[in-house]
Amino acid sequence: MRKFVPLLMIPFISACAMTTADRSTVSEVVTADLARADGSWAGVATISKRSDGTFLSLAGEVPTQGTFGMHIHAVGKCEGPEFTSAGGHWNPAMKQHGRDNPMGAHKGDLPNIVAGADRKFTLEQRIDDLMIEGADGLLDADGAALIIHEKADDYRTDPTGNSGKRIICGVFKSGNRS
Template sequence: MTIGSQHKQFAALGGAIAGALLLSGCAGTAKAPANTLPPPDAHAQLYDASGADRGRADIYRDASGLRIELVARGFGPGTYGMHVHTTGTCTPPDFASAGGHWNPTGAQHGRDNPMGAHHGDLPNLVVEPEQIGRATLRLVGSRFEGDGGLLDADGAAFVIHAGPDDMKTDPSGNSGGRVACGVIVRGGGD
């Protein structure tokens, strides 16, 4: 056997060993799950008046009250008012069936109103050009169920409005028509 042929055999053997080590390393590596959030306690699948999917709001109970993780699809750039409404019904085209804002304490509307705010008053959703609307919202001191809770006998709905909420005008912040609505239901769905 010549030195050249020994070198070729060694190179082939080294390549085989390196390949085996690479494969064994991959076999022991588990892929991390894509979604690391726990399943929500409730959710609302959002639709517009024509029935098109406009996003989803996932609701979680936490130590301070409730947290909403929102993904809004199909909205142009702009600012949109959004609220939790008092009735779990979303009848198109105007979604008036969702009732007024969730307001178990009888407050006035708006975070900037000295007599406010409703439990269902939320910050505005700002959608940037070429982006999907995303927001993490907190309802501090809000209950999930029970007396004055989100999921009472007639349920609740998540609504996105056509324009921005001015955060002070009672009862709705002059946020315009309701352009997307989703009934809040227990669990994470499918």
């Protein structure tokens, strides 16, 4: 009986072991619980520094079917209903917005998320050269937040990508989600 380890337990056991014993696989994890302005659940974002790169993984639910802009914003504060407390896009290198902008992009620029009729979304995105600690890191003195907007990001218009209002917000915190 004991030789059967439930499959779901394996990544969990590995992640725990690696943070203390073997830093070559998962060295650091940051998570954000995402919520809408009314406080209702909207998903989870996780950033993992691994030996094969840094990855953002996301899963959640948006209010309607569609395409939605998403960024890391500069301040780890989510005060509804407008979420302006999260500041502008995270931009330690002082660039302009958008991967299609010759003067871009912001460090916090991310791909749009797409949700079908069930309103659910998932995303796995490699985001290399992202520092977590330090003055130019994600978790600097004022932290950082993940924001999802009401419209698609056009990947070009400075400074917002013309993605409209902020509808979902989550503060990044060090460590695995409890």
